[in-house]
Amino acid sequence: xxxxxxxxxxxxxxxxxPAQARENRPVKCDxxxxxxxxxxxxxxxxxxxxxxxxxxxxxxVQMTDKKLANRVVxxxxxxxxxxxxxxxxxxxxxxxxxxxxxxxxxxxFMDADQVPTEDxxxxxxxxxxxxxxxxxxxxxxxRDEVKYYLVEVRTSQP
Numbered sequence: 626x627x628x629x630x631x632x633x634x635x636x637x638x639x640x641x642x643p644a645q646a647r648e649n650r651p652v653k654c655d656x657x658x659x660x661x662x663x664x665x666x667x668x669x670x671x672x673x674x675x676x677x678x679x680x681x682x683x684x685x686v687q688m689t690d691k692k693l694a695n696r697v698v699x700x701x702x703x704x705x706x707x708x709x710x711x712x713x714x715x716x717x718x719x720x721x722x723x724x725x726x727x728x729x730x731x732x733x734f735m736d737a738d739q740v741p742t743e744d745x746x747x748x749x750x751x752x753x754x755x756x757x758x759x760x761x762x763x764x765x766x767x768r769d770e771v772k773y774y775l776v777e778v779r780t781s782q783p
Contacts, residue, residue: 651756669682688778693778696722699716700719701717702776711765712771713763716730719758720758721756725755729782730749732745733746734765734767742767749763750781
């Protein structure tokens with residue numbers, strides 16, 4: 626009985642040990658899945674002339690360059706209000722290639738009627754190492770009036 630009690634205590638101690646972190650495998654991407662994802666069905670910028678342009682989803686990332694869209698995936702996008710009630714957007718990218726990728730990103734902020742609340746932010750360079758992640762952050766000047774945002778991404782310009 627004493628041995629089984631000690632065995633039970635030892636087994637419980639092993640269960641209580643924190644798990645060791647597993648090393649991640651190299652990044653693999655399926656660009657096709659990312660490129661063929663469907664619209665969220667939410668708010669979007671649409672042309673005054675029907676069918677004259679593809680709708681641009683709001684509260685999303687818009688890749689402006691097909692070549693870049695074949696190399697980089699948007700892993701996640703976040704938006705939050707700051708202490709001053711500005712809107713901060715954060716986008717995490719994954720470089721799916723074996724080469725360094727440089728991209729530029731900027732943010733646009735709009736009110737409930739999709740009217741710009743301010744000029745778009747300046748283009749900010751993000752350098753992605755091979756098979757690695759990188760982050761873009763944008764911050765609105767507007768406060769309560771900001772209801773929507775759009776992050777545009779292009780291949781980096783010299």
